[in-house]
Amino acid sequence: MRLAIDVMGGDQGPRAIIEGSAKAVIERPDIELTLFGPRQRIIAELSRLPQPLAAAASRLVACDVSDAVPPSASAAWALRRGHETSMARMLRYVAEGGAHAGLSAGNTAALVALSRRELGMISGFSRPAISTAIPSRGGRRCYLLDLGANVDSPASRLVDFAVLGAAMAHCIDGIDRPRVALLNVGAEATKGSVTVRETDHLLRECASSLPFVYLGYAEGGDIFQGEIDVMVCDGFVGNVTLKASEGLTRMLVERVQWAFESRLCGRLASVLAKPVLKRLKQELDPVRYNGASLLGLKRIVVKSHGSAGADGFYYAIQRALQEVERDLPTQLASRWS
């Protein structure tokens, strides 16, 4: 399997991305990565890789691109002037069949706009949606979308999100008929914004022909209950909810740690509680859930958090590999569009 990586755009620069890439390559002998960015910087970072990762250098091919999308660029800027950036070049490489999937930690608006232009949409979908799986009760997960590619989405686009999310739950998690809900401020029919009520109406109209179970409205807390596979919302709401959840998880994990450290006396705490806390911290770490999928495109594109370190980028690569293995776009085009 071949992946194309845009090394520019992460908050920590190319180093974290290249280290995460090396880690993935070492672990899986069947993958090859092409790195898009300034060759000198890539080579410098490759030569600096710590020992167990240094062996990966030969399977990380550099493709020299000097331009990059600035973090604050708009979608319009990317479309007008971003043609020769590392992000656009990486996407064209995927479009031309050089790689099975592309990854970037760069500007989301630019990635959405350039992906749509360079890769094209699967027939029936007008714009990519961004989704990620949120861990919920009982070891299950809930795909939340959109996460910010589309703010002020009309009802017809929210219906697209329902289909795209259901396809994701079906292909990746093997759920036969995913349970899809529409995020709202209450379960009653009179509640919600005009757009959400219109979406509910559209989904109910075609409920019998949908390849998923439409559950109607659900509330914010239901994301974590383990009874919904796909939660549909506008990109503004999804983005805020995801980031609030990540921030809250970090705060609560810190607080749990503090509670144990301050209330169990020194030696006992270090012997008993620390190993449990350490493992718990790893399990809940948002880094493990890094990587959001751009859905509806003809090829696979995964967006990494801009703030991701090497481990976070490594997890985003895992997500891309999973989608390649399940051949998500082909399944989407044949069964779901």
Place this chain on the structure above:
Amino acid sequence: MRLAIDVMGGDQGPRAIIEGSAKAVIERPDIELTLFGPRQRIIAELSRLPQPLAAAASRLVACDVSDAVPPSASAAWALRRGHETSMARMLRYVAEGGAHAGLSAGNTAALVALSRRELGMISGFSRPAISTAIPSRGGRRCYLLDLGANVDSPASRLVDFAVLGAAMAHCIDGIDRPRVALLNVGAEATKGSVTVRETDHLLRECASSLPFVYLGYAEGGDIFQGEIDVMVCDGFVGNVTLKASEGLTRMLVERVQWAFESRLCGRLASVLAKPVLKRLKQELDPVRYNGASLLGLKRIVVKSHGSAGADGFYYAIQRALQEVERDLPTQLASRWS
């Protein structure tokens, strides 16, 4: 201090509300509560109060009202046909000076609509906003608003939320110049919905004359960072964010408990970890943060979660008492409108 309580409308019926009321009265000899609902039910619940609370019965006065707002009623229904419900009667009692504040666990849309009609708005504000304080890092808190009274809010109303939230942080928490931010999907000026960008423009235009510090855009995770006193958003976004945070907190606390119980062997766990976990669970329990304020009204109204038990309702009463002590509406009218 006198409070008026609508005993109808909570998911658990009048019992939890009356028990929570009794608990508040026992704790504070200086308060008196008037309970609005069917007299026979109120009397039956009062006679069933468990022992330490039974002494409260004499300071809980029943006001007989047989009608109640149905859980699924719309604001329009409440305005047209809810005139003689326990909620409307409770609010009129507050309007006529019978009590310093009113509380209900009933239908939010009805409470907002009826409060506005029965109590009236402070000059300069067109509709009530709902807000609650969310615990953030370092023992601080962040007022989030609106929480669902206003979906599809225009920019001018989001500006009102900023003023109302800042007044709350000033009056209740004693913060001289509260730090106010606008919730968005990113910090860059090009990001966000049309309404949010327009709100940012309006707030920047009048920044020098505002009685608070306007920080610009912030993201979902910033709610918990402890560096923002007031986070402004549309009611749809605020409602989803609050409910998601509550659901996530419950799930994480369960998971922490499970991690310790399954990984520390029996006796050791019960001796060492359980007391810490129990206290932590209490500290993080959303029940403790129950009670959201309806802001912008001429009198104090607090909304309890519909699902609140006796303890939850007790905390909502504490919030109302705090607002009565600080005389929030008078301060709002004189300094902030």
